[in-house]
Amino acid sequence: MLRTVDTGVLDLAVSTAVCLADTAIWVAFGTGKHLRHIPAHDIAKELGYEKARALPMFHAFTGCDTVLSFAGRGKKTAFDIWKSFDEVTPVFSSLMTDPSTFNDDCMSVLEAYVVLLYDRTCTETTVDSARKNIFTTKDRSMDNIPPTKAALLQHTKRAIYQGGYVWGQALVRCPVSPSPNTHGWQKSGGQGWQPFWTLLPEAVASCSELLKCGCKKGCPRQCKCVRAAHKCTSLCRDTSDMMYAIGHDYEQECFLCHHIHRVWLCQWVMVAFPAEESFSSYRQE
Template identity: 30%
Template structure:
């Protein structure tokens, strides 16, 4: 068991102590450990705290946990980048400008739209989804609540809202079912000449990867999103999450975790010919 060893610098010597309250062995990544330590700072800290990192995940996680600082007098800064690209971000000021609702949704948003542990939606990036998010408190609350859904038991109520969000990311604001959005996208590309035309038309400039994910695929993506968010959103806790990766978007195969894949037979319904004509 590794302990946290705070260092205090005094004129002429350095004092090092063991602080069990700052120890967080249940945090696997340094990203959440950094944020956990900041949230524990009280009498140990001066008014200004500087985080040195080249990982934007730390900024997202820090913004999502700003409401859990033990001292309102702390000013959090981040030194980001190296060399000529180095810059300083006033995290406290940024949190005030964005507001608590948006900030608490950012860990879930980052996990949903693509991070080191979860793939992104093809060619969707983060700019368009973020523009949608900042205008919609409904989505903000759902993403924030996702981080504690393993405690509240609200997951089944939250996931349909996130499905609706993904539909809007793909440009379907009035569709809340991802399979319906996927079908609509197909109909835009595939135009049957007659009702009886076989579904064998050669498509040009059609990239299947631009289609929205299917319902089952999105379900696994959202389960991974919940698992990641439960850790990031609760970085201020010594035990951030009770969830495990297995059966939450991943499958444990011996000693390795693999993405849970959706394997099923595909059928072409006659309704495709009718609806696309």
């Protein structure tokens, strides 16, 4: 009998149940009137060996105590996508049992899974292309589109460390784990281990043209543009101090797909498209 209020412990109990044949594992979950006795072994049988074994890895990848979750995507949504996208099950399972098997093929499947997390109808299979597609066609905010591949890679490494090297060795007497600095963590001064988010520069530094403020007349010190040491662009409400003249076009590396794009700034809208495409057809009169 296990007693816990942590869903991670419950997931680990279900995963362990498939390794301990003919062993009943009961979990007393919750407190007070919400206390329930859950048969982890029955859940394992219902899920099947591979999915039950992969459950802790799924839990780590979609968010746990040491790995952040995907913004706005809870466990129910993530599990529903998992049920409809069986291709990710062997990846979760292999990373749970042997984290060293992680490779580009695993990453491709995980990318496709994350794309479905953000848009079940999206036909893209990579997060960078889906990020661009969803941002430009679905009118989503930056917080509601998939992460870049660079950020997802570091997230995946942290999930592998927790799900594979920590939880995956729960039955090992003397587990051996690599240094966290090879799995999405870094030492930060006297604060101990901190997440290493991405190799890419921040969007505000690499694509400042998307920064905008809502100042009606002039920009005070707390203005976004002032804090970032940038002049206002045509996206801002007050364009009296614009960095670029209205109607000016220039080339810029896109923060969505990291390709060089030509950008046209007009008074009301900024349209970005590949430099090799016809510029005149996109021009706003």
